[in-house]
Amino acid sequence: MDEQHRRDLIIIGAGLNGLTAGTAYLLGCEGRKNRVLLIEKNAVCGGYVASYARQGWLFETCQMTSDISDILRYLGIGLExxxxxxxxxxxxxxxxxxxxxxxxxxxxGASDFEEMLRRMFPSDAENIKRFFDYSGKMYREIDSLKYAPGFADTLRMLSTCPRVIANASKTFAAYAQRFGLERSGCMEVFQIFSSLCGLPNGAIAALLTVGVMFSLFDxxxxxxGLFTDLPHRLRERYLSLGGELLFHSEVSEIITGGGAVCGVRLANGGYYTAESVVSTADVKSSLGVLLGAENDSPLKTAYRRRVGRIRMTxxxxxxxxxxxxxxxxxxxxxxxxxxxxxxxxxxxxxxxxxxxxxxxxxxxxxxxxxxxxxxxxxxxxxxxxxxxxxxxxxxxxxxxxxxxxxxxxxxxxxxxxxxxxxxxxxxxxxxxxxxxxxxxxxxxxxxxxxxxxxxYDMACVPDNFGRRRLPVKTPVEGLYIPKFAHGVFGSMNSGMQVADMLLDGRIMHGNSRLGGRE
Ligand SMILES: Cc1cc2nc3c(=O)[nH]c(=O)nc-3n(C[C@H](O)[C@H](O)[C@H](O)COP(=O)(O)OP(=O)(O)OC[C@H]3O[C@@H](n4cnc5c(N)ncnc54)[C@H](O)[C@@H]3O)c2cc1C
Structure with missing residues (x-):
């Protein structure tokens, strides 16, 4: 493999996740090795954040996001x-x-929302109050979470995130039960937030519905302008930092050897080598197709089965x-x-x-x-x-x-x-x-x-959420799949996390969010 095709980091997919990961990585490198190549199969960047014209009308896929201003500020992107x-x-x-x-x-606003639900469902008013008091506290604990906690972090989280830990394996419906709300009409209202993640209250991890709800209350x-201004600004910033971007280039294989990633092969026959590859493509595609099926895969059978069992949204x-x-x-x-x-x-x-x-x-x-x-x-x-x-x-x-x-x-x-x-x-x-x-x-x-x-990629059900979620770091050394969260904020945050991981915590110190508490 020659120098012309060698890069330090290859990222598959120029959606929000890949663009954020590439930009954050280049910013965090500060002169360290930094030949980054983003490879995108489509003709434009943005992935699911897309817009398209039809006979003079312009349509957009995305409509709304929670607050992404911290990430934009870190990346140096001014977007109104x-x-x-x-x-x-x-x-x-x-x-x-x-x-x-x-x-x-x-x-x-959490308190106005709570007030309205209490008026709509007066017989559940007390329980709704308890739900909001507790959930607000649990939501704030997210700031203290680590994205890949070690043993010491986990012990610390027992005192900094007790509510998150106590409810980590509950569905939202089971969580609502502790407040006596499981049969309340307000569950249909909460379903709006669960459906923003593609799941019913009875299947979704409790923390996700609460997280989406409270982040939107903020x-x-x-x-x-257009929603696609966001990926376009990210692309401009990424390129201005020296990143490389290939369009119309489908990765057909993630090349591995000796249990480590070596690079990628393109459908047009080209190839690039790198010691680190980040795939933001769908996890089943990344781990089930691009790594090779069955006997060709470097993944152990048990892990492959685990990937096979993952429920997608x-x-x-x-x-x-x-x-x-x-x-x-x-x-x-x-x-x-x-x-x-x-x-x-x-x-x-x-x-x-x-x-x-x-x-x-x-x-x-x-x-x-x-x-x-x-x-x-x-x-x-x-x-x-x-x-x-x-x-x-x-x-x-x-x-x-x-x-x-x-x-x-x-x-x-x-x-x-x-x-x-x-x-x-x-x-x-x-x-x-x-x-x-x-x-x-x-x-x-x-x-x-x-x-x-x-x-929304992998379904956030308790069996595949938090510590049980398919980790970003795969068993193949140097291969990462930052699909921990979805949505505009979630995918940009995942891109930030993987850049932090590649740079040994230089950006977020291992915290699950930028500006998270130590
Ligand atoms: C219709 C619709 C509306 C939505 N509305 C909202 C909303 O209002 N608010 C919100 O927060 N979220 C919304 N979402 C969800 C949000 O858009 C996604 O969660 C987020 O954009 C995912 O970003 P990503 O970069 O992780 O993945 P993607 O956007 O899927 O990007 C992955 C990229 O990888 C590329 N790729 C895949 N395979 C290969 C390969 N083999 N080789 C090269 N490239 C490859 C793809 O072409 C794609 O560009 C919406 C989603 C859809 C579909």
Missing amino acids: MKEFGPDFIRLFVADTAAGRTDAMFFPS RAYRPA PSAFTVNIGLTGDPPGIEPLRCGYAVLASGPGAFRSLFAGFEKGECLLSENLFHIGISCPPKREGRKPVLSLQAVPMPAHDWITLRAADYAAYREKKENTASLIIDIVRRYLLPELSAYIGVLDIATPATYARYSGSPTGSI
């Missing part, structure tokens, strides 16, 4: 972020029998609508995130179908995330309707086997989703449709390279 208004989360519950919809607007943001079906104007009733949907659900338990029932590989979406059973970005001068209005959770397998196989049937199923599913939204929220929607762009789970699978089209 706009804060969402005070009631940025809204839930619309459809009564499918009566054809009626109840709207609930939730205020930001405030929710989006870039003042569901995929989604998204209908993006370019609007010719504002349909009556759209204004309440212009917020951070809105959900239209067919009554209590809708997400749980749909998820049960997902686990069996079945899509149970129907006119009587639905959970639809709605993004309606703020109006902007010179930009035509758009609306995105995202049905979750959605299994990917049938979509992927149908697309490969019978493209015409795939298109028909795709159009029928889009019509069903539009009909549901018409019935309960926007009766005149059809008259305002200028263009439709539909993304199925097969679209997500192709674009991201995730074999399951998962929106």
